Amino acid sequence: ETKPRLPVIYLNLQECTCCTESLLRSAHPLIADLIFNMISLDYMEPLQAAAGKQAEEIRLKTMKDYPGAYLLIVEGSATLGDGGVYCTIGGKSSTELLKEVANGAAAVIAYGSCATNACVQGAYPNPTQAVPIRKVVKNKPVIDVPGCPPIAEVITGTIVHYLTYGKIPELTNLGRPKAFYQHRxxxxxxxxxxxxxxxxxxxxxxxxxxxxxxxxxxxxxxxxxxxxxxxxxxxxxxxxxxxxxxxxxxxxxxxxxxxxxxxxx
Ligand code: SF4
Ligand code: SF4
Ligand code: F3S
Structure with missing residues (x-):
């Protein structure tokens, strides 16, 4: 309660937004508590009031004010096909945006199967050359939280662990939080x-x-x-x-x- 709220940038890349829908149904912690009391959700397209230039300016300000200190959550896959033209945000390819934002992040959570294994976009014949986030982000710790979508409390539990202990949770050999993914x-x-x-x-x-x-x-x-x-x-x-x-x-x-x-x- 005494800690400053952790700045979070949330990117929605190639996805269906059901992972966002799941997140919004978290009961433990209540999503309202997480967003209003625990983190500072500075950028997230489906939820933010700002749009266009104003929204991008807020993202850039967070990146400038908290270098190496903000958490990046990514929903959706990156796309490598034809220079990344299949998903663009704010006038640039989403893969380029991902690299830029990940560069200044303390850690990255790849949220949902689109982000961890390219899911439906990566299915045969994978026309956009969709790839998991960890194939693009190689210079930061990446926590994989797979599921289509994941359970709400699994993603919010992972975020709260990071908030509480200031470090990423113990992971399985596949890079997933052990607390939620160690059992079949x-x-x-x-x-x-x-x-x-x-x-x-x-x-x-x-x-x-x-x-x-x-x-x-x-x-x-x-x-x-x-x-x-x-x-x-x-x-x-x-x-x-x-x-x-x-x-x-x-x-x-x-x-x-x-x-x-x-x-x-
Ligand atoms: Fe949608 Fe599934 Fe991708 Fe989540 S992992 S964005 S639910 S397709
Ligand atoms: Fe599936 Fe049967 Fe195993 Fe349950 S017990 S997970 S229904 S195979
Ligand atoms: Fe997915 Fe199987 Fe659970 S389909 S939601 S991992 S029971």
Whole structure:
């Protein structure tokens, strides 16, 4: 409470903005508390009141006043195709903007699967040559927070850890916060007892589905997906895809769009 609020620049690159939507639903901490009391969110296109020249001036002022001290959060992938023309912000390619802002940041959070593995834009045939943020930002610590989108409390929890301890959290070997990504969804799944007992849903809406049996045979990727869904759950701990009857499609894993059993090319 006594610390000055941490300046944060949030860039929205190639994305669908659902990661922003998820962030705005954080209950612990409440998003209003985070934005108004804990950080100084100086630049974020979907939320800022300013626009155009005025908004870009605020970004430049934060970069000038807090060199090496602000946090950069990036939602969306970078694009390398044709000089980065497929996503431009303020008259420059978003990849150029990313490099510029990352240069003065203390650390970078790549938020969402678009930012960590290029997600849907990077899926075959990847027409814009979309790449993860860490492929462009090589001179700063990059924290990967994958998911399509991630759970709100996973991103706000990562930010609050940085605010509280002044350093990035302990990461897995894939560069993700260990507190949220060390377990497979399968490890703590609500349907796990049915998996162990060999009771599987064979087709949607069969008798096993009505009993809440394991979804492995209808494509569940929970055994190979590292995410907090089965522990933290969504919407302030209400549910997660498997609990609601849908197999995990592995949305926090690299190239999940090309590997999912549900979207075929
Ligand atoms: Fe949207 Fe998924 Fe990309 Fe987030 S990771 S911006 S939810 S497509
Ligand atoms: Fe594992 Fe998926 Fe079955 Fe849950 S539904 S126990 S995550 S295979
Ligand atoms: Fe994504 Fe699987 Fe969780 S699809 S939301 S990681 S249950």
């Amino acid at each position: 969804v399968h490890d703590n799944c609500v349907r796990r007892a049915f998996f162990d007992a060999g009771q599987f849903v064979e087709s949607f809406d069969d008798a096993g589905a009505k009993q809440g049996w394991c979804l492995y045979k209808v494509g569940c990727k929970g055994p190979t997906t590292y995410n907090a869904c089965a522990i933290t759950e969504w919407n302030d701990g209400v549910s997660y895809p498997i609990k609601s009857g849908h197999p995990c499609i592995g949305c926090s894993e690299n190239n999940y769009f090309d590997n999912t059993p549900f979207y075929t090319r």
